[in-house]
Amino acid sequence: MLIIGIAGGTGCGKTTVVNQILNELPEGEVGVISQDSYYKDTTHLSYEERVKTNFDHPRSIDFELLANHLKALKNNTPIHQPVYSFVKHNRTGDTILTHPRKVIIVEGILILTNPDLRAMFDIKIFVHADTDERLIRRLKRDISERGRDLDEVLVRYQTTLKPMHDQFIEPMKEYADIIIPNNKFNTVAIDIVKTIINEKL
Numbered sequence: 001m002l003i004i005g006i007a008g009g010t011g012c013g014k015t016t017v018v019n020q021i022l023n024e025l026p027e028g029e030v031g032v033i034s035q036d037s038y039y040k041d042t043t044h045l046s047y048e049e050r051v052k053t054n055f056d057h058p059r060s061i062d063f064e065l066l067a068n069h070l071k072a073l074k075n076n077t078p079i080h081q082p083v084y085s086f087v088k089h090n091r092t093g094d095t096i097l098t099h100p101r102k103v104i105i106v107e108g109i110l111i112l113t114n115p116d117l118r119a120m121f122d123i124k125i126f127v128h129a130d131t132d133e134r135l136i137r138r139l140k141r142d143i144s145e146r147g148r149d150l151d152e153v154l155v156r157y158q159t160t161l162k163p164m165h166d167q168f169i170e171p172m173k174e175y176a177d178i179i180i181p182n183n184k185f186n187t188v189a190i191d192i193v194k195t196i197i198n199e200k201l
């Protein structure tokens, strides 16, 4: 199994890059795991408490479960990937049965901060987009898709997102094998990654 880690700050285009990679590859050969599914379960907190969580700090992620799931897939065992709700700020209680594949892509802002995960990735990719571009994309996406308003996105950006990005995410470029510039759609970089995957398949 080939495991590819795709990191990068919020709004850099990780999900979009993953979808572009999957597009045209044989169906059922490549699986995707999103770090977002592994936000810690916060059922014990009230909604008001959950909203205040710093979702950009590594401690907000259940890395142990994510690493165990990856190990299981490597051992040819299916996993139950949790489903996360950005509206409820919590896992929904549902899971998605995820089968082992020849290629597994793991994507998320903080996946390269965890040494156990880093060691499991055969290829580490960092998607880069400028800070202002990422903020604009995040604003549009969170308002249209994640039930947020302008004030919520900007307050979160100033109080936790930007400081955490600078402290934990940007320095992870050091570990990347490939950095994809993604201020504009980068079809050349996508084609290179697809070629690597096709060789494996």
Ligand SMILES: Nc1ncnc2c1ncn2[C@@H]1O[C@H](COP(=O)(O)OP(=O)(O)O)[C@@H](O)[C@H]1O
Pocket: 008, 009, 010, 011, 012, 013, 014, 015, 016, 017, 137, 138, 141, 182, 183, 184, 185, 186
């Ligand atoms: N290269 C790009 N140019 C313009 N918009 C993009 C680009 N890549 C992604 N987007 C848009 O930016 C938003 C955030 O992208 P997404 O892939 O969800 O980022 P991430 O998963 O890194 O948070 C989406 O609305 C997406 O359509």
Ligand SMILES: Nc1ccn([C@@H]2O[C@H](COP(=O)(O)O)[C@@H](O)[C@H]2O)c(=O)n1
Pocket: 009, 010, 011, 014, 036, 039, 055, 056, 085, 086, 088, 089, 090, 108, 109, 156, 161
């Ligand atoms: N309940 C939550 C959980 C996370 N976030 C934000 O999501 C971002 C990571 O996801 P991307 O798809 O943008 O990579 C991260 O920056 C968190 O702030 C949230 O808003 N609410």
